[in-house]
Amino acid sequence: MLSVQDAETTIFNLVQPLNPQRNTEVVDLLAANSRVLASPVTSQLDFPHWDNSAMDGYAVRYTDVQHASQQQPVTLEIVEEIPAGYQPQSTIQPGQAARIFTGAVMPAGADTVVMQERTQRENNRVSILAAPKPQEFVRHRASYYKAGGQLLPAGIMLNAPEIAVLAAAQCTQVKVYRRLCVAILSTGNELVTPEQPLQPGQIVDSNQYALAALVKQSGAEPLMLGIIPDQAIAISEAIAHAISKADIILSSGGVSVGDYDYVQQIIESLGGKIHICAVAMKPGKPLTVATFQENQISTPRLYFGLPGNPVSALVTFWRFVQPTIKKLSGISEGWEPKFVKALTCHELRSDGKRETYVWGKLRLQDGVYEFQLAGGNQNSGNLINLAQTNALGILIEGQTLISPGEQVQVLQVG
Ligand SMILES: Nc1nc2c(c(=O)[nH]1)N[C@H]1C(S)=C(S)[C@@H](COP(=O)(O)OP(=O)(O)OC[C@H]3O[C@@H](n4cnc5c(N)ncnc54)[C@H](O)[C@@H]3O)O[C@H]1N2
Ligand code: MOO
Ligand SMILES: [Mg+2]
Numbered sequence: 001m002l003s004v005q006d007a008e009t010t011i012f013n014l015v016q017p018l019n020p021q022r023n024t025e026v027v028d029l030l031a032a033n034s035r036v037l038a039s040p041v042t043s044q045l046d047f048p049h050w051d052n053s054a055m056d057g058y059a060v061r062y063t064d065v066q067h068a069s070q071q072q073p074v075t076l077e078i079v080e081e082i083p084a085g086y087q088p089q090s091t092i093q094p095g096q097a098a099r100i101f102t103g104a105v106m107p108a109g110a111d112t113v114v115m116q117e118r119t120q121r122e123n124n125r126v127s128i129l130a131a132p133k134p135q136e137f138v139r140h141r142a143s144y145y146k147a148g149g150q151l152l153p154a155g156i157m158l159n160a161p162e163i164a165v166l167a168a169a170q171c172t173q174v175k176v177y178r179r180l181c182v183a184i185l186s187t188g189n190e191l192v193t194p195e196q197p198l199q200p201g202q203i204v205d206s207n208q209y210a211l212a213a214l215v216k217q218s219g220a221e222p223l224m225l226g227i228i229p230d231q232a233i234a235i236s237e238a239i240a241h242a243i244s245k246a247d248i249i250l251s252s253g254g255v256s257v258g259d260y261d262y263v264q265q266i267i268e269s270l271g272g273k274i275h276i277c278a279v280a281m282k283p284g285k286p287l288t289v290a291t292f293q294e295n296q297i298s299t300p301r302l303y304f305g306l307p308g309n310p311v312s313a314l315v316t317f318w319r320f321v322q323p324t325i326k327k328l329s330g331i332s333e334g335w336e337p338k339f340v341k342a343l344t345c346h347e348l349r350s351d352g353k354r355e356t357y358v359w360g361k362l363r364l365q366d367g368v369y370e371f372q373l374a375g376g377n378q379n380s381g382n383l384i385n386l387a388q389t390n391a392l393g394i395l396i397e398g399q400t401l402i403s404p405g406e407q408v409q410v411l412q413v414g
Contacts, residue, residue: 113137155332183246253308283380342369362391
């Protein structure tokens with residue numbers, strides 16, 4: 001059985017980010033939120049666009065006021081008033097100042113702003129009561145960004161700060177990677193949809209819903225292919241259809257050793273290459289990973305046969321599928337799983353045979369991360385106490401106990 005580490009390396013090496021030449025679209029800026037930028041953005045604007053004032057006050061010549069003090073104020077003649085949005089008309093001469101407001105353009109001749117609180121106004125004259133620092137409160141043209149440089153690199157996710165930058169640079173159309181399509185199918189004769197009445201022996205296909213939510217959260221488009229009965233032909237048709245439609249295919253169930261577990265043999269019969277058929281982790285042992293390559297030049301479709309148990313399906317998604325979706329989507333940094341060290345509040349146990357993932361909550365308590373184990377049964381069939389999970393505590397292979405107060409490696413999820 002492959003270790004989790006080796007499985008991770010195998011999977012992440014199978015993933016090559018979308019080709020920016022062929023897999024992009026142009027969207028309106030407002031629709032670009034949560035999308036991945038496909039090419040670097042440059043601007044022909046300087047930021048700030050011109051020297052401007054950082055304060056409400058007076059634009060002055062530093063040399064005029066460098067010795068000003070409460071005892072010996074320097075009095076200047078106000079020759080112009082400059083609100084934000086106005087182009088100054090005059091050049092400040094020795095002995096002169098301009099009334100200026102935050103964000104307004106600095107007038108020629110002036111190099112420093114004295115904030116209003118350090119002045120005294122009398123009609124068209126102002127007394128400077130304290131010496132400013134040279135160039136104080138001036139935001140200089142191009143001091144944030146110089147026209148022609150790289151404003152944003154490719155491969156970043158566009159969220160509020162990046163959208164603000166693009167808006168300020170007047171980029172109203174943005175080239176982003178296309179959204180990935182992730183097909184989801186559930187296998188199992190016992191499964192019904194949430195709307196159907198439950199007959200004895202049946203359960204609801206909750207994995208389809210959970211996986212669709214996770215796919216959306218990861219920035220991709222779920223293609224829900226529904227419930228497929230445990231029949232080789234039906235599963236084969238469903239997988240063939242999924243491969244023709246999606247970049248990534250997720251199935252749940254049917255990957256273990258039971259008589260109705262057909263997924264692995266069908267992958268092979270359809271020409272898929274199985275890279276992983278079991279991982280030394282709990283839950284998630286029968287995770288199956290395969291690729292389907294249509295022809296030499298096409299990008300391979302990635303197939304994840306997730307175990308059917310609801311917790312196993314989610315844990316393997318969080319551990320392997322979510323980073324895969326992010327990497328494939330074109331995100332160049334930060335697609336990897338996020339681990340932190342925490343102190344466990346509860347005893348964490350494992351039989352030590354496989355790397356064990358226990359679920360619960362991570363929270364910051366007095367500046368220290370704490371992991372709280374979800375109460376109730378930590379069994380891969382129990383999805384009830386999985387609600388509110390935001391972290392998985394990890395016991396590595398051979399580790400059987402982490403006592404309260406001890407450190408545990410935690411995977412942040414959700
Ligand atoms: N003899 C062995 N039996 C099992 C082994 C083993 O090594 N030897 N491994 C166990 C482990 S670990 C897991 S995990 C499961 C994985 O089983 P499958 O992937 O084959 O999944 P199924 O058998 O189809 O279902 C397992 C379980 O999950 C429920 N399920 C399935 N699909 C859904 C769904 N879409 N929504 C909600 N629940 C679902 C299903 O009803 C079963 O209870 O195998 C162990 N057995
Ligand atoms: O690996 Mo299974 O996922 O332990 O229940
Ligand atoms: Mg099974």
